[in-house]
Amino acid sequence: MSSKTGRRAGPTQTREAIQAAARSAFAERGYDGATFRTIAADAGVDPALVVHFYGSKENLFREVMSLPPEVAAGLVGLASGPRRSAGRRLATLVVGALEAPATRSIVLGRIRCASSHPAAADLVRETVTADLRRLTTALTDDQPALRATLVGSAVVGIALARYVVLVEPLCSMSPDEVVDVLAPTFQRFLVGPLT
Amino acid sequence: MSSKTGRRAGPTQTREAIQAAARSAFAERGYDGATFRTIAADAGVDPALVVHFYGSKENLFREVMSLPPEVAAGLVGLASGPRRSAGRRLATLVVGALEAPATRSIVLGRIRCASSHPAAADLVRETVTADLRRLTTALTDDQPALRATLVGSAVVGIALARYVVLVEPLCSMSPDEVVDVLAPTFQRFLVGPLT
Numbered sequence: 001m002s003s004k005t006g007r008r009a010g011p012t013q014t015r016e017a018i019q020a021a022a023r024s025a026f027a028e029r030g031y032d033g034a035t036f037r038t039i040a041a042d043a044g045v046d047p048a049l050v051v052h053f054y055g056s057k058e059n060l061f062r063e064v065m066s067l068p069p070e071v072a073a074g075l076v077g078l079a080s081g082p083r084r085s086a087g088r089r090l091a092t093l094v095v096g097a098l099e100a101p102a103t104r105s106i107v108l109g110r111i112r113c114a115s116s117h118p119a120a121a122d123l124v125r126e127t128v129t130a131d132l133r134r135l136t137t138a139l140t141d142d143q144p145a146l147r148a149t150l151v152g153s154a155v156v157g158i159a160l161a162r163y164v165v166l167v168e169p170l171c172s173m174s175p176d177e178v179v180d181v182l183a184p185t186f187q188r189f190l191v192g193p194l195t
Numbered sequence: 196m197s198s199k200t201g202r203r204a205g206p207t208q209t210r211e212a213i214q215a216a217a218r219s220a221f222a223e224r225g226y227d228g229a230t231f232r233t234i235a236a237d238a239g240v241d242p243a244l245v246v247h248f249y250g251s252k253e254n255l256f257r258e259v260m261s262l263p264p265e266v267a268a269g270l271v272g273l274a275s276g277p278r279r280s281a282g283r284r285l286a287t288l289v290v291g292a293l294e295a296p297a298t299r300s301i302v303l304g305r306i307r308c309a310s311s312h313p314a315a316a317d318l319v320r321e322t323v324t325a326d327l328r329r330l331t332t333a334l335t336d337d338q339p340a341l342r343a344t345l346v347g348s349a350v351v352g353i354a355l356a357r358y359v360v361l362v363e364p365l366c367s368m369s370p371d372e373v374v375d376v377l378a379p380t381f382q383r384f385l386v387g388p389l390t
Contacts, residue, residue: 030311125360125362184388
């Protein structure tokens with residue numbers, strides 16, 4: 001970036017550029033293909049700076065693959081509305097996050113890396129479990145861990161079908177239509193009878 | 196194989212060895228990582244034989260990533276039982292297929308390759324669409340294409356969570372317990388109201 005504009009980017013912009021480049025790299029090239037060198041090149045910084053900021057690839061992955069604070073807060077916040085519409089609120093949040101390029105990269109990067117690299121699978125398990133269990137335990141004490149797993153599985157399945165495998169009609173439905181279809185599934189997973 | 200036993204494997208065994216090696220390679224190394232050379236080495240045959248049998252990697256992928264005929268037939272056969280238990284029959288078939296190493300490799304190989312290689316995503320879209328739409332169109336004329344997509348997404352999500360990311364409690368539940376949880380989801384996706 002600095003080489004293009006002739007101005008030095010501030011430390012916050014530099015970190016953001018590295019994080020965006022890392023997210024795209026993990027999503028598009030997988031865990032092994034996303035190297036400090038290629039991420040630094042995409043972000044327009046020296047590879048040594050990426051090493052200085054994040055130390056290890058595992059640490060970088062953990063940092064950029066965490067949900068943005070507003071999405072994580074939104075998830076927990078869902079628990080405070082009426083129970084009968086919890087599934088719809090979750091569907092709205094999930095579809096909104098998948099439609100936004102930055103959060104979509106996080107979800108697709110997690111899937112791509114977890115399916116190709118055991119260490120990435122461990123990290124994904126940790127983060128998904130933590131994020132979603134906060135929501136399900138706030139809603140019910142009936143099998144909240146299993147409910148979190150089911151929600152996570154559904155998100156992964158929809159993300160792959162709609163944005164990667166591009167299956168019709170799912171990939172050309174409007175976000176609102178996808179919310180309509182997901183809401184009843186999430187409603188049961190969150191607060192309905194599981195069997 | 197022949198080098199180990201001192202006997203020449205017959206053509207059927209040789210093809211089966213190549214197909215098993217290819218399935219594992221696609222599932223474990225991804226589309227780009229699964230080369231004719233490594234697949235031939237795993238199957239104990241000459242790489243030229245793999246080329247001779249399949250011609251292109253795309254062709255090999257298409258062949259070994261198709262559902263086994265008995266699973267494809269089982270899918271369509273589901274449509275002929277009582278509608279009220281269609282979801283449970285599908286859940287039983289899906290969980291049985293995921294528990295069997297050969298079909299699990301097919302599902303995980305499709306996911307891994309589709310999430311890393313656009314040509315593989317195209318092939319996965321074709322096969323999944325064809326397999327599942329035969330079932331949903333046999334059951335209903337209310338949005339069968341969307342229903343097929345939703346079933347496929349759910350299978351992908353459960354497969355990743357249970358066998359790749361190893362999320363608890365899903366990964367240590369018995370197959371019967373997973374069937375119990377999946378059955379109501381599939382019932383709605385197959386014949387229930389979608390929104």
